[in-house]
Amino acid sequence: MWDTRWAPYLYISPFFIVFAIVGLFPLAYTAYVSLHEWSLLGGKGEFIGLQNYRDVWDNPYFTKQVVNTVSIFVLSSGPQIVISVVLAALLDNQLRGRTFWRMSILLPFVVSPVAVAIIFGSVFGDRYGLLNELLGTVGIGPIAWHTDRFASHVAIATMVNWRWTGFNALIFLAAMQAVPRDLYESAELDGAGRIRQFLSITLPMIRPTMIFVIITSTIGGLQIFAEPRLFDETTTRNGGSDRQFGTITMLIYNFGWQLRDLGRASATAWMLFLLILVMALVNLILMRRIGSLGGDR
Amino acid sequence: MTRRPGFLVYGLLAAFVLGSAAPFYWSFLLGSHTAQVAAQGVPPLLPGGHFLDNASRVIDTVPFWKALGNSVLVSSVCATSTVVFGTLAGYAFAKLRFRGRSALLAGVVATMAVPTQLGVVPLFILMSKLGWTGTTWSIIFPTLVTAFGVFFMRQYLVDAVPDELIEAARMDGCSQIGIVWNVVAPAARPAAAILWLFTFMATWTDFFWPFIALPADNPTIQVALNQLQSGFFKDYSLVLTGATLATVPLLILFVLTGRQLVAGIMQGAVKG
Numbered sequence: 001m002w003d004t005r006w007a008p009y010l011y012i013s014p015f016f017i018v019f020a021i022v023g024l025f026p027l028a029y030t031a032y033v034s035l036h037e038w039s040l041l042g043g044k045g046e047f048i049g050l051q052n053y054r055d056v057w058d059n060p061y062f063t064k065q066v067v068n069t070v071s072i073f074v075l076s077s078g079p080q081i082v083i084s085v086v087l088a089a090l091l092d093n094q095l096r097g098r099t100f101w102r103m104s105i106l107l108p109f110v111v112s113p114v115a116v117a118i119i120f121g122s123v124f125g126d127r128y129g130l131l132n133e134l135l136g137t138v139g140i141g142p143i144a145w146h147t148d149r150f151a152s153h154v155a156i157a158t159m160v161n162w163r164w165t166g167f168n169a170l171i172f173l174a175a176m177q178a179v180p181r182d183l184y185e186s187a188e189l190d191g192a193g194r195i196r197q198f199l200s201i202t203l204p205m206i207r208p209t210m211i212f213v214i215i216t217s218t219i220g221g222l223q224i225f226a227e228p229r230l231f232d233e234t235t236t237r238n239g240g241s242d243r244q245f246g247t248i249t250m251l252i253y254n255f256g257w258q259l260r261d262l263g264r265a266s267a268t269a270w271m272l273f274l275l276i277l278v279m280a281l282v283n284l285i286l287m288r289r290i291g292s293l294g295g296d297r
Numbered sequence: 298m299t300r301r302p303g304f305l306v307y308g309l310l311a312a313f314v315l316g317s318a319a320p321f322y323w324s325f326l327l328g329s330h331t332a333q334v335a336a337q338g339v340p341p342l343l344p345g346g347h348f349l350d351n352a353s354r355v356i357d358t359v360p361f362w363k364a365l366g367n368s369v370l371v372s373s374v375c376a377t378s379t380v381v382f383g384t385l386a387g388y389a390f391a392k393l394r395f396r397g398r399s400a401l402l403a404g405v406v407a408t409m410a411v412p413t414q415l416g417v418v419p420l421f422i423l424m425s426k427l428g429w430t431g432t433t434w435s436i437i438f439p440t441l442v443t444a445f446g447v448f449f450m451r452q453y454l455v456d457a458v459p460d461e462l463i464e465a466a467r468m469d470g471c472s473q474i475g476i477v478w479n480v481v482a483p484a485a486r487p488a489a490a491i492l493w494l495f496t497f498m499a500t501w502t503d504f505f506w507p508f509i510a511l512p513a514d515n516p517t518i519q520v521a522l523n524q525l526q527s528g529f530f531k532d533y534s535l536v537l538t539g540a541t542l543a544t545v546p547l548l549i550l551f552v553l554t555g556r557q558l559v560a561g562i563m564q565g566a567v568k569g
Contacts, residue, residue, distance in 0.1 A: 014442055018382075018439070018441050019442075021423070025423075026423075029418075090302075090306050094302065103555040109498075112502035118324075122323075128336070133339045167562065170562045174564070233531060266419075269415045
């Protein structure tokens with residue numbers, strides 16, 4: 001029958017057509033654009049080889065914004081993984097009102113990054129923000145959340161953490177519930193306490209899930225744009241007056257749509273892609289290493 | 298660890314839930330006071346009576362209704378088409394034998410790792426060439442079907458549709474498309490509902506590409522929020538009212554379907 005042979009290709013074709021146009025073609029074409037002078041309005045100019053890459057590399061903001069991006073990423077994914085694993089361990093109990101707790105921690109997920117940034121932008125206000133007022137009552141601060149480089153990274157990482165911790169906790173919870181219960185029972189017979197059980201049974205068993213969460217948050221986290229942009233209160237909106245919290249994606253936007261230079265924007269996009277690959281690999285190796293150390297004991 | 302949890306566990310969980318909910322209240326609280334009160338730091342902790350005034354100021358400042366309509370349109374079209382195309386492709390990958398199947402499936406998985414930000418420049422050039430720049434179609438097209446959607450449906454359908462059932466339908470003279478309609482679609486329904494919800498929420502909250510592609514007079518709700526924020530004077534009561542209004546539709550969706558969302562995240566985690 002003709003349809004048995006061709007139907008599979010027919011069914012998968014919409015995805016591959018769309019992907020070819022909005023995924024594969026852009027990947028190759030970004031590389032092509034990055035090798036030319038290319039203005040937003042005037043279009044393609046001369047072929048200039050790697051000049052755009054050199055220009056971006058030499059741009060003082062490039063290094064700064066790479067460091068900012070990595071710093072915000074580390075500040076968000078580190079605490080986030082730890083807190084969501086703890087949260088998952090709390091949920092992995094015979095709780096009353098299970099559905100209520102699970103739904104409640106997922107609540108922040110419905111707020112868009114733009115809205116999150118607006119809400120937290122006011123909580124982290126430099127002069128009249130809620131947080132500084134609270135810190136003031138115990139004699140701390142005020143902290144310059146928008147102007148101080150490190151403080152601004154903490155503020156932005158907090159937004160990411162608030163939105164994603166519950167989501168990731170549910171993923172970890174699912175992994176924890178898949179751990180065979182008799183492992184715990186035999187550990188208990190051997191006299192292992194709850195903390196001990198958590199460290200030597202739960203954590204190793206959920207490691208594949210942890211790798212999955214870390215890799216996906218690497219891909220997402222390094223592309224961060226909405227949060228720092230909406231957090232910015234200066235008129236240029238490039239990530240603070242001295243770009244103390246500007247990210248790589250903000251630099252892509254700055255090159256492409258503010259300076260109207262699509263060539264440099266493309267070169268920056270490719271460098272972001274490479275950074276994501278490197279960071280994902282580093283995380284993978286790190287997780288493997290930590291895992292094998294645990295196995296030796 | 299299955300033990301009856303004590304007071305400490307409930308206390309910690311309650312603290313988490315409070316932390317999750319507090320920013321919602323803060324947003325509504327500032328939105329319910331006048332601009333003058335909101336500008337002077339922490340307002341009285343009970344809501345004021347100005348939320349509707351602020352809401353009408355939001356509607357006057359940005360094309361709010363248009364933005365809301367665009368977001369509803371874009372999100373529901375993308376969610377529906379992702380479910381349809383994702384189910385078709387997912388079924389093909391899960392149940393049909395064809396040349397190059399595993400290589401193509403590996404391709405689908407690999408594309409999930411390609412960052413969207415990478416493609417904005419060519420996407421922008423392409424949309425200008427096609428004359429779609431500034432239209433909602435330029436937002437819809439790139440998300441008509443996603444790699445995640447295909448993979449998610451494939452993972453579900455592998456177990457949900459027994460091979461014997463497909464074989465039996467074929468014996469009865471059912472055509473390929475008939476099998477999809479009569480056998481696969483009913484079985485796929487629970488996963489399809491979850492995929493629809495997630496795609497809807499992801500499209501609703503997306504910012505970077507709509508921000509680049511859409512003009513000020515034809516925004517999505519997120520792009521309109523950005524316009525509110527861009528005013529010269531920082532008017533917290535205005536922007537936080539906007540943030541609240543932009544969140545309410547998803548909040549309603551969440552109240553109605555949160556149970557399925559939780560189940561969906563947890564199922565996806567075990568299989569993925």
